[in-house]
Amino acid sequence: MREIKVEHLARVEGHGAITVELEGKKVKNVNLEVLEGPRLFETITLGKLPSENLSIVPRICAICTLSHRYASLRGLEKCLDIKVPEKTRMLRSLMLHGEAVESHALHVALLALPDLLGYPNAVAMTDKYAEYVIRGLTLKKYGNKVMEVVSARATHGENPIIGGFGRFPTNDELYALKDQVKSLIPMACSLIELVGPMKFPVWLDEETQFACLNPVVKKEYGLVGDSILISDGTELDVEDYKKLTNERVVPHSYAKRSRYKEQPYTVGSIARINILGDRLRGKAKDYYTRYSSVRWKRNPIFNNMAQAIELLYALEKIPVLVDKIVSMKDPAVVKPGRDTGKGTGAVEAPRGTLFHSYEVKNGRMSKVDIITPTAQNLEDIERYLGITAQYMLDKGEKDDAIKNQLEIVARAYDPCVSCSAHLVNVIRK
Amino acid sequence: MGLRFIDNLRHLNPNYFFSEEQGLESIILEIIKNKDVEDVVFVDTCDFDAKPGEIALLRLDSIEETISTHKIPLSMLMALIQTEGKKAYLVGIQPESLEFEMDISETVEKSLARIEDTVGRMLQV
Numbered sequence: 224m225r226e227i228k229v230e231h232l233a234r235v236e237g238h239g240a241i242t243v244e245l246e247g248k249k250v251k252n253v254n255l256e257v258l259e260g261p262r263l264f265e266t267i268t269l270g271k272l273p274s275e276n277l278s279i280v281p282r283i284c285a286i287c288t289l290s291h292r293y294a295s296l297r298g299l300e301k302c303l304d305i306k307v308p309e310k311t312r313m314l315r316s317l318m319l320h321g322e323a324v325e326s327h328a329l330h331v332a333l334l335a336l337p338d339l340l341g342y343p344n345a346v347a348m349t350d351k352y353a354e355y356v357i358r359g360l361t362l363k364k365y366g367n368k369v370m371e372v373v374s375a376r377a378t379h380g381e382n383p384i385i386g387g388f389g390r391f392p393t394n395d396e397l398y399a400l401k402d403q404v405k406s407l408i409p410m411a412c413s414l415i416e417l418v419g420p421m422k423f424p425v426w427l428d429e430e431t432q433f434a435c436l437n438p439v440v441k442k443e444y445g446l447v448g449d450s451i452l453i454s455d456g457t458e459l460d461v462e463d464y465k466k467l468t469n470e471r472v473v474p475h476s477y478a479k480r481s482r483y484k485e486q487p488y489t490v491g492s493i494a495r496i497n498i499l500g501d502r503l504r505g506k507a508k509d510y511y512t513r514y515s516s517v518r519w520k521r522n523p524i525f526n527n528m529a530q531a532i533e534l535l536y537a538l539e540k541i542p543v544l545v546d547k548i549v550s551m552k553d554p555a556v557v558k559p560g561r562d563t564g565k566g567t568g569a570v571e572a573p574r575g576t577l578f579h580s581y582e583v584k585n586g587r588m589s590k591v592d593i594i595t596p597t598a599q600n601l602e603d604i605e606r607y608l609g610i611t612a613q614y615m616l617d618k619g620e621k622d623d624a625i626k627n628q629l630e631i632v633a634r635a636y637d638p639c640v641s642c643s644a645h646l647v648n649v650i651r652k
Numbered sequence: 653m654g655l656r657f658i659d660n661l662r663h664l665n666p667n668y669f670f671s672e673e674q675g676l677e678s679i680i681l682e683i684i685k686n687k688d689v690e691d692v693v694f695v696d697t698c699d700f701d702a703k704p705g706e707i708a709l710l711r712l713d714s715i716e717e718t719i720s721t722h723k724i725p726l727s728m729l730m731a732l733i734q735t736e737g738k739k740a741y742l743v744g745i746q747p748e749s750l751e752f753e754m755d756i757s758e759t760v761e762k763s764l765a766r767i768e769d770t771v772g773r774m775l776q777v
Contacts, residue, residue, distance in 0.1 A: 333728065346712070349731040356732060357684065364677035377675060 224251065227612065227622050227629075241629050242475075243612045250616065253609040254475040255601055255633065265591040273299045273581075274385055276588050280579065283593070284639055285378050286329075289322045289370055290572030291593075292383055293447075294579040299385055301566020302583040303559035310551040311387050312447075314373055317544045318383065319446050319570060320537040321369025324362060326573035327492070327534040330637040331414055332359020335527045338631040339421055355417065358410040362534065365407055369541065372396050387556035394549045401545040404538050411535040412506065418528050419514045426614045427632070428521040431603055432483055433494035434467055436571050444495075444502040444536060446571040452498050453483065454520075461569045464578045468594050478598050487602035490575025491636065492529035493519060507536035523607050524635045530573075562586040572596055574637055597638045607632050653745065653756055653764060657695045660768050664775045680729050684736050691739045694726060695767065697760070698744025705759035707767065710742040743767055 227243040244252040264283055268276040280295050281288040293315050300307065332355055333345055342348040349356055367377040372392050374380020382389045433454040438445025451459045451467055459466055467488075468481040481488070497520050500511050510532050519525040567580040575596025582590035611632050615625040683689050698715075700708055712734065715727045730740035745764060748757035756764070 345725065345728045346731040349728065349735050353732055353735040356728070357681070360677045360681055364675065364681065367675065367677065 227625055241608060241626075241633060243608070243625075243629070245612075245616070248616050250609050250613045253605045253612060255605050255608065256476050265593055268588050268591050271588050272586065273303065273583055273588065276581070276591070277385060278381060280593065281379050283595070286326050287322065287572045287574065287577070287639060288379050289318045289374055289383075290570050290577050291579070292374070292380075293319055294568045294570045294572075294577045295581075296383060296385065297447075297568025297570065298566050298579040298581045299568070299583070301568065302564040302581050303385065304561045304564060305386050305557050305559055307387060307557055308554040310391075310548060310554055311557075313544055313548045313551075314388060314391070315383060316445075316447060317541065317548065318370055318373035318380075320540050320544065321366050321373065323366070323446065323537040323573050324534055324541075325366025325370060326637075327530040327537070328359050328362035328366060330573075331418070331527055331531050331534065332356060332362070334637070335530075335634060336417075338634060339418060339524075339527060343627075355414065358413060362407055362410055365403055368403075369400055372400060384556065386558060387554060391553040397545045397549055401542045404542050408506065408535065408538055411531070411538055412510075415510050415514070415528070415531045415535060418531050419510065423518075423522055423524040425518075425522075427524065427607060427610060428518055429607070429610055430521055431606075432486060432488035433497050433520070434483065434488055434490050434576060434599075435495045435498050436461070436569055436576055438499070438502075442502060444499050444504070444507075448569065448571070451569075451576065453488075454494075454498060455484075461578070462567050464567055464569065464580065464594065468578070468599060470594065470598075476601070478601055479594075480602050481594070481599040482602055487606050488599065489523070489603045489636075490596045490599050491526055492533045492573070492575075493523065493526040494575060495571060496529040496532060503532075503536055505536075505539045507532050507539055510535065523603070523632060526635050526637065530637065565590070574639055575599060595639070597636070600636050600638065604633055604636050604638065653747075653760060654694075654696045656756065657764060657768060661772055661775075664772060676729070680732065683733060683738075689738060691741070692730075692733050693771075694730070694740070694742045696726065696742065696744060697747040698742065700744060700746060702746040704746055704748035704757065705763040706746045707763050708744045708746075710744050712740065715742060 224244060224246050227245065228240065240256045242254045242256060243250060264280055268279050271279070277292065277295050277299060281291040283291050296315070336352065336355060337343070337345045337348045340348060340352065345356070370380060371377045373382065375382035375390070434451055436448030437450045437452045437458060438448050449461050451461060451464065453459070453467065467483050469483065470479045470481055473480050496511065496515070500515060503511050514528060519529070563584050565582040567578060569576060569578050576599070577596055578592070578594040580592040581588065608629055611628050612625060615628055683692055698708065698710065700710070702708065712727060712730045715730070726742065730742065733740040745760055748759050
């Protein structure tokens with residue numbers, strides 16, 4: 224038996240590796256190894272105050288920091304019987320959309336484009352496509368600015384607090400965010416128009432399952448919800464998230480794995496677009512109508528295109544949110560109604576559905592369960608890596624070409640490896 | 653280490669020095685658009701299989717690095733700068749150790765001081 228190994232998965236967040244075990248010309252096993260050590264966030268926060276939990280858990284990741292914060296807020300506020308007013312909800316939604324712009328711009332323009340254009344790396348791409356990289360940087364900078372205005376820092380902002388915000392942004396700050404969008408929309412469109420006509424390998428097409436949150440605003444595309452939509456037509460209350468995730472531990476990785484009905488599934492932009500795409504509006508809807516196809520339900524490479532469309536959706540949504548937010552008065556922070564309770568908060572992070580499920584007893588964290596989108600995607604990533612490896616072997620491709628293609632497939636998911644390694648249970652005997 | 657370099661020299665002319673905490677995208681976009689900027693020098697620890705403390709002036713084509721979504725790769729930033737007709741260099745110092753919770757070693761401190769001295773004198777000319 225021999226192995227093909229991608230020692231270090233490049234152009235993704237965190238440390239991961241791919242090992243393909245071969246017997247002759249047959250793929251026996253594929254492991255996507257998460258090399259980040261167990262980070263034990265779910266254990267660190269036990270016994271702490273909810274406010275401390277809220278500051279700790281966003282440190283799981285520097286890119287999806289506000290997704291973690293928002294999911295945590297939703298879970299904690301359920302535990303503490305806090306219902307926040309509309310302005311608070313809208314402002315939190317604004318920060319999430321800013322994060323989507325930041326994350327998708329980085330991934331599509333800087334990390335995925337070299338793959339899609341056939342370059343070995345991003346540096347080589349700057350020869351002819353420097354302008355797209357600059358647009359990606361500009362969009363990312365704007366996303367960071369939105370996050371900074373709402374949460375007080377571009378990374379790990381502490382302004383969103385239990386029950387509200389420490390300080391509400393001024394109307395001037397919000398209008399400045401709205402004004403900038405006009406010049407950014409053509410940049411987002413140019414990314415879609417670059418990626419849209421590209422052809423992606425048909426041999427990778429294989430049906431899978433998708434899941435995402437059903438947005439709280441009915442019949443609209445969105446990133447926050449209290450129920451889970453699955454591509455088989457099932458809708459679950461978010462408190463029943465374990466019926467979707469069914470987590471288990473695997474020996475080759477510090478990240479737990481999820482399966483729905485014993486099969487892998489995918490979350491993320493491609494899941495949201497496949498399930499909710501008809502709810503898009505504006506230019507994002509136009510591009511979705513023009514470019515989407517049944518192949519988007521079968522081929523993970525299209526996640527790059529889904530992200531590009533979502534980037535545009537988020538940019539178009541931000542002015543709408545700003546107009547609503549500035550028309551409302553700043554509410555006071557809502558105090559807890561109790562100090563004991565349980566609740567699950569969920570948001571759509573850039574990479575997919577993120578769950579933070581908590582129990583609070585007498586004002587202290589007593590149970591914490593965090594399931595990240597990348598952890599949920601790992602089974603499906605491995606499955607498509609197996610398809611890739613087998614196809615390339617059957618074609619007689621050399622190891623370097625196989626490794627390169629494996630990386631392209633893994634990268635299409637925009638995995639956040641650090642997020643996925645959040646806990647392995649430690650049992651003392 | 654790069655932050656220490658900036659902090660120690662920024663007083664000479666704040667307009668010449670940028671550190672990553674200011675937001676990398678903002679800095680790079682500003683540099684790219686600024687027609688008065690001709691040369692950009694990055695200072696950072698680099699592993700080039702040398703003795704700890706050794707200093708190298710590196711060009712883009714000698715840099716191999718992995719990419720993380722936590723930061724935009726230095727090589728890409730250098731390439732972008734060069735597409736605008738500017739020159740980009742990396743002054744690298746071989747570290748003693750990359751372990752967490754280790755401060756800058758005495759060996760690297762001495763090399764950093766040499767670079768600070770050279771750059772400081774250049775800026776005062």
